[in-house]
Amino acid sequence: MDHGFKNGTRIFFAVDFDAVDDQITANVLPHFKGINDAMADSGNPYEIGVYGSRDVCARVGAAGYSTASFLADMSSGYVGNAGHQLPDDWAYDQFVIRTLGSGDAQLDIDIDIASGRDTGQGSFNPPRPAVPDVALDRSHLPALRADLSRYMQSIGYPDMGGIGSDAKLYSNSQAVDALQDQDELITRLSNTYGMRKALIQTAVYWAMREYGLADQAADQKVVGYHLSGSGTVKDSHTGIAEISGTDAIQAWNHCIGWGYTTGKHLDAGKDADIWSVWQRLNKDNAFTVRTVALIHLWDVRGRPGGRLPPGDRVTTPRTMRLGLAEFEITELLRRYRAWDPDQEAQTHQSLAVYQLFEKYNSIARNA
Template identity: 35%
Template sequence: MVLRTQQWVNSVYEKVTGYQPVPEDGRTGWATVRALVRALQHELAVTPLSDTFGSATLDALTARSPVIGAGTANENLIKIVQGALYCKGYDGSGISGTYDLATGTAVAAVKTDMGVDGAFPAPGVVPKVLRALLTMDAYRQVKGGSARIREVQRWLNSAYAGRRDQPIVACDGRFSRDAQRALLLAIQYELGMDDDTATGRFGERTQAGIREQAVLGPGATDGEKRFVRLFQSAMIVNGWDLPLDGSCSPVVADTVLLFQQFARLLPANGIAGYQTWASLLVSHGDATRRGTACDCVTAITPERAGTLRAEGYTTVGRYLTNTPGTTFNKKIQPGELDAIAAAGLTAFPIFETGGRTSGYFSPEQGAEDALTALEAARGHGFARGTTIYFAVDFDAQVGDVTQRIIPYFRSLATRMKHYCDEYRPGVYGSRDVCGRLARDGLTVSSFVADLSSGFGGNLGFPLPDDWAFDQISTITVGSGSGGIEIDNDIASGRDAGQAAFAVPPRASAPLDTGFDMSRREALLEDLAAYLASIGMADKPLVWPNSTEASLDTVLRQDSLITGLSRVYRMRKALIQSPMFWETRRLTAEDALADLAVTAYYGYRAELEAWHELPPGERTTTPVPVPPFLQKDDASAGSGRIFARTAIAAHNHAVGAGLIEGEPLDPDDWHVMRDIRRRLRDDPEYTAGTMPQVIAMAASEAGVDADPLSYDTDGLSAVLARYHGTGEQAEQYGRELSGVYAVFEKYNATLR
């Protein structure tokens, strides 16, 4: 029926000046809706035609056909209504041009779903209802929508749709910018503003009116004014579960108190005063509030630190780096953190080298930023476990978050995990950005950009549960050498900042950098020559992976390997050489062993499931049969690491303080299975495990020298222990040392 709508509107209006034909694909969308809007404008003689159902169209419709119904003579107006109904999922009774009983039933159903059947009880379609139909708004709850928010949306429509400028808002259970404006308009109507003075903006008159008329204490109820229901609506759309009944019951007062405590509002007393209203209606809330945290792009001198302390601030956010390609110097300056600490302040780190447009965000950029931020935080002396707030400093739309920002943070979080969990990923951004990243488990804490109240990602979104800092205003404090402009932030207490800074000693030797891919062919030739010299030239029937394919396995992960070498302070070739060597030495026996391990854990899972069956069902279900070929462990992944080795290396790294985490139990077959799956299926996990295996090998081999400067014997001993013990391992170490030397030749020239 949507297709028939498209065919009809194209056939009738295709030659009309200003009409834009719609693709005839049977899919509801803006193209179809806008085609119907232009058709309506033509019928009303509104020119020029446009995509917008604005005031001129509404006025013309009101004048010519205030109700489209059974008595409407213009069949095309009825067909436009019927097409709009189909686009909304209602049965319009064909594109017939006859407003029959079925059409009237569909109109009644959509008005009920909108909540306006009381506001517009007469049969037929009034102009405001048709304008609502000619949008992409939904009037039934959609996936991900909230029944409680839909209740608020329908109530707003029912109570205020009769006002001239009050829109009929979507009733889909998702709060929107339009619904936020409708809520503010409703408050302004109750404050006594007329249609010409109500703006839907949280301006001075609205703020003053709330202070004078809408302070709601326990026992308050709706009478002539509906402030209680409006306040309850504001609480509900901000994620707080209250009845929408117009009564400030003890349950409501208790919930208001919880909200005030959550948002750090004062006083927290369960009374809906101005500050509470403001925090519900606009992202920055009462912008005159003074927080105890701040952030700034200006260096904190001892004089400025003294000003901040005197003004009641305890925590300062500062930038780890500057933005490449710019001359603006916003990063932490030498001695600055000492000045902050000396004044009794704490600091938290912000990372922003771009982040002002959607195009900045990609998985590759996230991987790069993880290492850049880590090394900058280390260099400034921020302690392990500190949260770094990565900036999303623009009005990110839903598509930006889904397609760009989430993939960026997924890559960022994964890399930070591989980099020893030394620092934790946080985010600076709109409420929507912060909330979605938190729900996906990609960040641990949010620094909310509520100062930007016009951001689409702030309007209609609640303060995220994990908020640490809430940026609400820009102010200047102090004067003279102590004067400084800051962003004033409310602190939740979730992140207290850091009070002391210990810059780690410099590495004993230059660290490795990314590989120069223009030298790939030369590196490949040297590796091939070395392998030929020890009798390991390419033999496909013996070693399925060629020298070139094995090298490319290493080079594909060059960014991660480089980062791992810098984080663990070891030579990059210590990771490259065993990864190349083990990939190159893969044989058919390894594939057979993998099948045996897969079969073993499949059997263990089936047996466990059988044991969990109810006794009666277990007696009638055959016991799983062990596979003929089975093993509980075998080497896997590009590093050919056994699961038990990976678990032991993890536990060693935890014990040595190299990484955060809890020890793993090698006697738990579930742990063994899961670790082996990750080694087999996740190349990044394998690469991230290899430095831990190397560190354990060095410890077991008794090599305590700096991994940046092993001598020949130390290197051979560590590489041998990567394989095991005994004469075969020693031979392995000697041969692998030659591979190490080839990689090191190319790495050394780039340091």
């Protein structure tokens, strides 16, 4: 709908790997059942197609989950292609790569043949405009919790706790509930700054699910440094969004300077200022949520003073807006976690969390 695809268009959902029989049974068929259920919930605006090996396409079609197949026949080494017949419902067959041009202008393209079963779409509706976010529908919270739980478990995060030094201190439900407590503020910040709520929600949710015993120990060292002069740890990533006092000060200073917010400029090199802001981050969830929004505004301008890896290639997003492209969202999520040594893997994992929050925000704002 956002891109103007008309009702009745067939969308080919991809299985872009060589899924063997047990994977098709355990993963692919339930995935396509979910697609069918979701499409039915939306009033069946689009036809459902499947892209994949011959075996994948045949089995998805036989289960009644697709109405046409787009075959990945070019992958001749796929187990799912070898010895399998062309499905009767094939619409497109991707069978060979051809090279066009030469030198710097050389381009490899996939060649397809068409049966005529599907004719694509030659005209489009006007794209659906980006609209502001609204309050999250509380009736959707159980489904949101369940979706987040399933995804986080799939990447190794149990709903509760953990073992030993890897133990995490916030559960899936605690993280969702903390966000819901701040939903009015998050909605207001989203509307004020033209920022998708999911950017704020993802930063907080991911930080809470990551916060563990080691982080708690670092926080205790910060308290010891400022209250009793013990140790050398004067700052840490703390609170429900794991923000350091230093980063918070820089983000607030940046946004005060650009007129995004008001306040007093503080000194990120001054212990008293770090401690003052750190305590608020540690105890005041509303202050932390505001700071998340300001960090995203700081990040969109390149995060001066940020700690990106040496030689890192940075793609600068456009100014903050509701219609940022996925690569721009990915860049902002990466910059938010610029201090983390596992930032690349976690950026892509947190993008999936962003997409889950955006799913439910989209349902609410387009209701």
